Amino acid sequence: MELTDADLIARVLVDDDQHAFGELVRRHQSAVRGMLRQLTRTDLALADDLAQETFLRAYRNIRSFRGEAKFSTWLYRIAYNCFREDARKRKELVGVDEGQWQKELDPHTVDAGLRHDLMHALNLLPLHERSAVMLCCQQGLSHDEAARVLDIPLGTVKTNVLRGREKLKKTLAAWATS
Amino acid sequence: MGDELRSTITEDALDRQLREAAPYIHDDGFTARVLACLPPPQRESRSIRSAILIGLTLLGSALASMLTDSGRFIVVDLVRLAQMPFASVLIMTFAIGLLAISGALVAAMAKLQDIRT
Structure with missing residues (x-):
């Protein structure tokens, strides 16, 4: 056993x-x-x-x-x-990579081999959204558990997951149409 | 309602894809490297603690023996117990047994809760 x-x-x-x-x-x-x-x-x-x-x-x-x-x-x-x-x-500093994310979001700047790579798309998210999406959607933690891990309020986790998901969908949609 | 349902299904699919996209990372000696960095087990301090506990128990027993005239009260009480009516001894034994079982049950339940958490 x-x-x-x-x-x-x-x-x-x-x-x-x-x-x-x-x-x-x-x-x-x-x-x-x-x-x-x-x-x-x-x-x-x-x-x-x-x-x-x-x-x-x-x-x-x-x-x-x-x-x-x-x-x-x-x-x-x-x-x-x-x-x-x-x-x-x-x-x-946590979350200062917005500029990089914006730059890489442009489908023309992304390597063709990585366009359909979901993990790469996840990497393009800013840290606060990436960590929330990773813990809740990928690792299966509840919002409450993720809030404890990240030491941030529950409402912030929910917002970050929601925004992260939306950005992921947009990135994937942009890659699909390019 | 339809939009909400569609959105939930899309989210579920995205979560599933994310879980599937995360690769399993093979150990490749990682655990061995972590174990090599651990401090040595604290067996020495545990044996010192055991020695202190045994020493204190012996000292306490010696003190108790001295203060109670080598535990003479135990002999006196045993004689008293032997002179009690049979029914009283039976009730007392039953009550003590019940008390012991209750205590053991409470301890077992607490331990079970510890293990589960």
């Missing part, structure tokens, strides 16, 4: 079992690394460094995980915080 996340967490807490923690990393690494790749706009090396930092912080702070949310939601929150801190360090 496969152990649940709760069983593995209990083993880490009681026995400091690093094999159990390894199993948790194996289970969630794809989702966390995927999320960070989207946030860093497919900078694979940076995304993996941040994912590693995410799991190290999770291990160090596992006692503060109260089980009120899913373990994956807790990990997403840590990952998002790691990303934000790194962005601040790099002086990349």
Whole structure:
């Protein structure tokens, strides 16, 4: 019988079992690394460094995980915080990429091979909408869970998801007609 | 109403496409790299904690033994218990058993809730 996340967490807490923690990393690494790749706009090396930092912080702070949310939601929150801190360090202000998005939205400037790539379309969204769409539509989190991960009000999450979806549809429609 | 339904269906389709478009990222040694960076397990501090707990228990037992004249009250109470009527002993045993089972049930339910969350 496969152990649940709760069983593995209990083993880490009681026995400091690093094999159990390894199993948790194996289970969630794809989702966390995927999320960070989207946030860093497919900078694979940076995304993996941040994912590693995410799991190290999770291990160090596992006692503060109260089980009120899913373990994956807790990990997403840590990952998002790691990303934000790194962005601040790099002086990349959150949401300043609107100009780039506008430029890339022009179907003529997009590589033909990427025109039908939904992930590429998602990357064109500004960070606040990209992160909300990614968490709610792609990772299947509820608006409430996403609000907790992103540390923003519930209403803002809903607005960002709505706007992000609309922009995605427009981008895909523009690519389809070009 | 029709527009709303169409919009919901489109949103669902977009969400499904987004989920399908997200590739599964193979581990490729990522977990091993994370495990290599973890601090060493804290077995030492746990064994120190166990030693302190055992030491304090022994000290407490020794103090209790000294203060109660080597636990003489236990012998006195056992004699009293033996002199009680059979029905009273039976009722008392039943009540204590019931109390213990209730306590165990409450503890088990709390633990089950912990595991589920």
